Amino acid sequence: MATVIIPPTEKVASVPKPRRVRVWRGVILLLALVYFAGPMLVSFLFTIDNHEQGWSLDAYGQIFSVEGFTQSLLLSLELGVSTIVLVLLLTLPAMLAVRLGAPRLRPVLEVVCTLPLVVPPITFVAGISTVLRWGPDYLADSPFYQTIIAVQNPSFPLVLVFAYVILALPFAYRAIDAGLAALDVRTLVEAARNLGASWPHVMFRVIVPNLRSGLASAAFLTLALVLGEFTVAQLLAFRTFPVWIVTISGSQAQVSVAVSVFSLLLSWLILLFVSYAGRKRR
């Protein structure tokens, strides 16, 4: 009998430890959940709380009819897409060239691309607006002056694209760098070159398809940044989506929060789509 009894007691002795760990896991998960989900839940409750009729989803219905919504959202999306295209066109070839041709310059490129993270946007925008005020009147006929005017066109402010490209550099760099690290870029490029591929062919048929997830996350991070950026757009007086949300929050607080919740859902959808697109091949 004794031999039968011993194993269970051993088991009992060894169980409490993992259980305690599991309890702590649960506690930490709960805390994190409260921290992240709490504000969202409160925002959502605020938008559906209606004093006269009790709970209602009216605020969400109003979103699309409020003046300026479509215009500002479209502007922000356009800015986002242009920024993505530009930042990828800048970083990807540069990173490939450095990896293949001058590996010693990698730390330099890394520092340059990460630098925008440590510059506060307010400093950044102060610099930009100073530059934009450089064009004195007597230069009005010069191409320089016209360029400065053209980049500030309110219907599509190129100057914001340039600013966002700088702000997005660290994110794009990190995402692409992680993607490249997972590939043996040199061997793939040499294999393709050896088989007769020209450089554009190598780029679009070999590198880009194998960097899908890295490029997708670079694009997503950039889009998220552009859709949420307030300081630069506000101080240069352009009406992007976040600026518009702040503007209407004075008059229609409930709608502005509803718009925020809505844009949050939108970015979740994009994120899901991106991670699906990146994982498809695996």
Next chain:
Amino acid sequence: MNGAKVEFRGLRRQFGTTVALDGLDLTLEPGELVALLGPSGCGKTTALRCVAGFEHPDAGAVLVDGKDITRVPANRRETGMVFQSYSLFPNLSAIDNVGFGLRVRRMGPAQRRSRAQELLELVGLPTQGDRYPHQLSGGQQQRVALARALAVEPRVLLLDEPLSALDAKVRVQLREEIRRLQLTLGITTIFVTHDQEEALSVADRVAVLRDGRLEQVAEPPMLYDRPATPFVAEFVGTMNHVPGRISGSSVTVLGKLLPVDGEIPATPDVEVLIRPEAVLVSPDDEGRGLIVASSFRGSSVRLRVELSDGVELIADVPGHDSVRLAPGTRVSVDLVQRPVLVAAGAPREAATVTAEAVEAG
């Protein structure tokens, strides 16, 4: 496919202060498989990359069928290369990998597919075409890489240690298949390797490189039996260096009179170079040798034998003798009766290499 003649002419390449190639001259006849053999850093891969166009020589030229291709960009060289690391495109299936070069050459999809399938059959993977690289074993990946390189009907096949990432068994099997294919297609091939057994077993000729220079190029049996320099003697196989004394056209070594092969040095006291398999060892209580170490390799055993006069010998004996010839056994030592190579003086590095050979096994 017809092989091309490949010539290296005075090839020189320097990286900073390291000289990777120091005036390499070598000619490959059409259809020939030449192995470039040497320790790491001897310039063998650099030489291969100069043919592929990934490396540009500081001086000298690479000629294919008499045409200087030194300045031709890598994608116009018509060479097929198999890399040491797995180089298949991860986003393409095996058959699309093989068809990549054909696609670049604008071959239609149907024709491309049938040609790629043909090549997959050639390398022994007729049913794996739809698999992706990560679903293939290392050996299979290298087979696909070989098919991909051959698909474009290159004039020169370049193999950059294609087998070094594979298991021993797959390695032997695949190298024999590479040789079979190469003979069937008659394609001029440069095979870079640091494994002397690999080089000796597949190549028509083996070129031994050291510090960017050609030490010797010869057919495998010739290279093994008649190494031109002490370096080649040490690098290809193992050599014993035993003191001997010249008398006429023979040499007395370990009490045996053997004919001398090749040049006879002016000094009477020489080093006699003897392969481990030419050393005969038999148990003998009165013998002058003592076995001090033994390493078992299955088919053979490598013994380190210390003679009473302090000379150490390495001897390879059949594996089934390992019990009879255990360490601590006293033995008598004899040499196979055949011509031997002699060298004047004692190259010091040789002695250390010989001692390491047993430990490294």
